[in-house]
Amino acid sequence: MAKSVTSFTCSACGASHKKWAGRCDACGEWNTIVEEAPLSQGPGRGLGAARGKPVPLSGLDTKEPPPPRAQSGIEEFDRVLGGGIVPGSAVLVGGDPGIGKSTLLLQAAAALARRGGHVIYLSGEEATAQVRMRAQRLGLADAPVRLGAETALRNILTTLDAEGADLAVIDSIQTLWSDTVEAAPGSVGQVRSAAHELVTFAKRSGTAIVLVGHVTKEGQIAGPRVVEHMVDTVLYFEGERGHQFRILRAVKNRFGPADEIGVFEMTGGGLAEVRNPSALFLSERGTPNAGSAVFAGIEGTRPVLTEIQALVAPSTLASPRRTVVGLDSGRVSTILAVLEARCAIPFAGLDVFLNVAGGCVCRNPPPIWLSRPPCSAPARISPCRPRR
Secondary structure, eight states, X not given: OOOOOOEEEETTTOOEEXXXXXXXXXXXXXXXXXXXXXXXXXXXXXXXXXXXXXXXXXXXXXXXXOOOOBOOSOHHHHHHHTSSBOTTOEEEEEEOTTSSHHHHXXXXXXXXXXXXXXXXXXXXXXXXXXXXXXXXXXXXXXXXXXXXXXXXXXXXXXXXHHHTOSEEEEEOGXXXXXXXXXSXXXXXXXXXXXXXXXXXXXXXXXXXXXXXXXXXXXXXXXXXXXHHHHSSEEEEEEOOTTSSEEEEEEEEXXXXXXXXXXXXXXXXXXXXXXXXXXXXXXXXXXXXXXXXXXXXXXXTTEEEEEEEEEEEEEOOSSSOOEEEESSOHHHXXXXXXXXXXXXXXXXXXXXXXXXXGGGOOOSSOOOOOSSOOOOOOOTTSOOOOOOO
């Protein structure tokens, strides 16, 4: 009989350890290593002499038709998915608490149900009465969406198998628990097991599964990273708390382009689509002002114009402030260092404030000359010219 081996896994990053320790060597977090029983109790010394059946093989020149897609009715949501919802696909949606993940998915589920799709919405965080109140506030009470509240994975799979839905929304994956894993809901083992069972069910039955995932303080989806490898599409719902705009960004998509974005505006009636985000972000821009520049970037297949605002002021602090909203602070520090070293523009003792108008988050913008002062570089360095 094979000996049962107990493993120790970090609940923060998912790293495996041979024994318990107070600090994880992979991520450096304290008191995050927990004991977990193995998922399989089978023999661990090979498969024996039994032979399996051969796998059918095909050539690279085999032509496959494009996968069929179901239009949800929300064009920005369908754009990020690559043109619509693919049957049998698994989609993982992450975002900060309160950013609007449940609102967006409830609107998408209602829009697909109104088009004749069989949609099931299962909530593990809220009661059915709370979801109904949100639907009434958004004007979605008449949508034929089947609603339920459950956290037991076995009951969820039984329900989905009996209903045969076109789309199932699970909110959220961290609340599910499987009776085959001896761990608390939200642990690495439970999340990995629940994701594996749901993805396997989606491929077998043809039901599209949308999973909602929590995020850590660093902005990454909580749980083991293997969950992002299991699913077909990973979406992040982003936005600044002080702005009404939200961006749905695809970071992985097996059925469409990655880095595609959809822009929404948070209103009293829910999330409204923004068909032309450039016009919205630049709607209040008048005559050109000092410290303001328009940045033209490509997000997926869509060009987006955003306004970058900068302010440099004398500082009374020993360490000048560098306040950045909507841009990568490390990249901004690099630009300031280049301006100081190559153009002899001193920033010591100066506060620097940068903001992207409208709350649009620029992931990887190119170097931008926010102001255009005359360059006074040393003689041994060729004069630099601002990029226009």
